[in-house]
Amino acid sequence: MSQTPLTQLGPLSVADFLQGYWQREAIFLPATLPDFRSPLTPEELAGLALEEEVESRLITHSDESPWQLENGPFAESRFLSLPSQPWTLLIQAVDQLIPDVHQLLQKFRFIPSWRLDDIMVSYAPTGGSVGPHFDYYDVFLLQGAGKREWQIGQQCDSNSPTLEGTPLNILKEFKAQQRFTAGPGDIVYIPPGTAHWGTALDDDCITYSIGFRAPSVADIFDDLSQDIASRLSNDQRYRDAQPLGFTNPGEIDTTSLKQLRQLIEEQLSDQALSSWFGRYMTTPKYPELCPDPEAIEIAQMQTWIDSERWAQQAPEARFSYLEQGDSARLFVNGEEYSCSPSFARTLCNRTAYCLAELSDPAERHLLLELFSLQQLELCDEADG
Structure with missing residues (x-):
């Protein structure tokens, strides 16, 4: 097909x-x-x-x-x-x-x-x-x-x-x-x-x-808040804005609410949000169907990469990417990697590719890791 x-x-x-x-x-x-x-x-x-x-x-x-x-x-x-x-x-x-x-x-x-x-x-x-x-x-x-x-x-x-x-x-x-x-x-x-x-x-x-996939807003907030919390230390806490005097000690004033909003927004930078979203949307729904990492000889994988062999995404793998100028962030099964935009485009937008196209030394280690995790697999050229 x-x-x-x-x-x-x-x-x-x-x-x-x-x-x-x-x-x-x-x-x-x-x-x-x-x-x-x-x-x-x-x-x-x-x-x-x-x-x-x-x-x-x-x-x-x-x-x-x-x-x-x-x-x-x-x-x-x-x-x-x-x-x-x-x-x-x-x-x-x-x-x-x-x-x-x-x-x-x-x-x-x-x-x-x-x-x-x-x-x-x-x-x-x-x-x-x-x-x-x-x-x-x-x-x-x-x-x-x-x-x-x-x-x-x-x-x-x-x-x-x-x-x-x-x-x-x-x-x-x-x-x-x-x-x-x-x-x-x-x-x-x-x-x-x-x-x-x-x-x-x-x-x-x-x-x-x-x-x-259509995650509920509740699920989005739940996972995002856990992700943010995992990166924060106990030293990061709410602090009052410069007080001008409290005439009504029982009141939650608008200045305090603005301070709270600023504290939250500081954790929602574009970088942090896009990183979380890429990992969240590529996390496998059925991780039990993903194979365990395979002990493949590095020399054997290097032979594949230097050859005219073809590769494709494994059926259990989820690939996406986000471009940022001269670099890209590659998301695979809930993990994030840095790579070149051309490398990310090839891996994510095509269903199969000749490994000789991906032989840039800068991406070699990443290719080896994806093969060892069985997120990439060899295929016949005809499958592409």
């Missing part, structure tokens, strides 16, 4: 889609990937659900017990005793497990790669569904096999009523406004907050959900 980002989404150019629909309105995008065929079978998905490090879920539904959730890993016997009522199996981060699915993720790099999250793959026999719900992030729902009916509903938020008696956030009310039937290669785009409800129409239904 080509790793070139899409330029056309069904009837729309990517530019028209971004201008008219992205984070605004749901849309059905037929035949976006007309030749796409699921690289996974239902049996292979069930096999992944047996693995300890893989996040998997099983959702069953009946009138007596609506939308019940079981978390994996599962025993093989569980799949031999599935109920007759509809069910759905969901596997997270399949792009980090299956190379062909990782290549699929590259098709959506018309959105900044630091916004891409992971690909969840679901299988359901006829009638299987996860119920009417909404997400807080954008998602492209690519049909990989079989057919699925999608109903698009109303806009929702945290105040939208949900059903009791289930651990899932199933909407109590769903008002269908659009209906689509998706076959292999069709995509349904759902923006944040839009209710949707997918139901398998046959026993071959496999759907690939390409999701995007």
